[in-house]
Amino acid sequence: MITINSYVKPESLEEAYELNQKRANRILGGMMWMRLGSGRVQTAIDLSGMGLDQIEESEEEFKIGCMCTLRQLELHKGINQYTDGAVRECVRHIVGVQFRNQATVGGSIFGRFGFSDVLTCFLAMDCYVELYKGGIVPLREFVCQKRDRDILVNVIIRKDVRKIRYVSSRRTKTDFPVIACGVAKAGEEWQVSVGARPMKAVLVTEKADERNAAEIAEKLTEQVTFGSNMRGSSEYRKALAKVLIRRQIEALMEEC
Structure with missing residues (x-):
């Protein structure tokens, strides 16, 4: 307690x-x-009295206040249209609506939890955090930084032409993920985030070329280190990740 x-x-x-x-x-x-x-x-x-519970959308970006709830993300039409439902997919399995009405975006990102669906999904986007003293930092850099006493004020998603998908595997519907993957096609590059490995999410990239989805998924998965815990072994997680990444790449190839 x-x-x-x-x-x-x-x-x-x-x-x-x-x-x-x-x-x-x-x-x-x-x-x-x-x-x-x-x-x-x-x-x-x-921090609930500072107006940091709003999502602002402009032509260039979404600015998400640190006190916004996961439920606000789930229901936001602009974000879900831009991500083709990937953000909604990343939060819909998190416990239940009552929980998502209280859990905050800032807590999910600043905590850098290994099991975080939100961190994994956002890492596959052109995403930044705005820190009170530290300024605006790319999320991929923030994830690697040591925790300090700064305050995360906003999370910023920059709009670009990428296509993104999010997928996870769970032992039961509302359990923590065994593995989670955000897969994005950004120009001439595949950008893939892998979370619940069970360490915090990591971002890996691979050139988008004439190789088939299985070959690209193989190369991406080889860049990721997996571990074991009560939900699965490292070998199991690696096998799952390879399949999930391949399927999402195949789906994005068909769209592109």
Whole structure:
């Protein structure tokens, strides 16, 4: 059980940032995973009063506030039209609607959880995070950074001409994924993210040429390191990933 000594709802990001510099303090997201842990939090910092729960769309990008819920992603017409339903697919298996009404995008991305469907899907897009002090950083770089005391303010999806698909395999419908894959055709390159391996998602690329889908999937899968846990062995995950990636490449080849 987690114990919280005091609760603060800051009026500015600067105030929230200053509070967050103390190691005993912690920023709240939707509190869906954090509350399942143990320990003592001196001050819980709530960002819900800063208007960071909106999704803004322009001709160039989508800007998603850190306090937006997974349910907002699931229902957003613009994002799902742009991704041909890939974002909706990446969240629809996450527990249930009540859970997705509380879990936040910021928590899903900043946590860099190995099981995160959201991180895996967003990594296959031209995606960036906006940090309060760190500025705008490509998600592929942010994933590799050590966790610090900065604040994730927005997640930005830049619009380009890529086609994207998302697929996962689960032992039961609402369980964590055994393996998850985001597959994108971006110009002359295949960009594939693999999550739940069971480590955090990784992005690999391969040139889009005349090779068939099986050959490309083989090359992409060989770039990924897999591990074992209670949901599956490394060999099983690798075999699953290769099949899922091949199928999505085949589907995208037919469209292109």
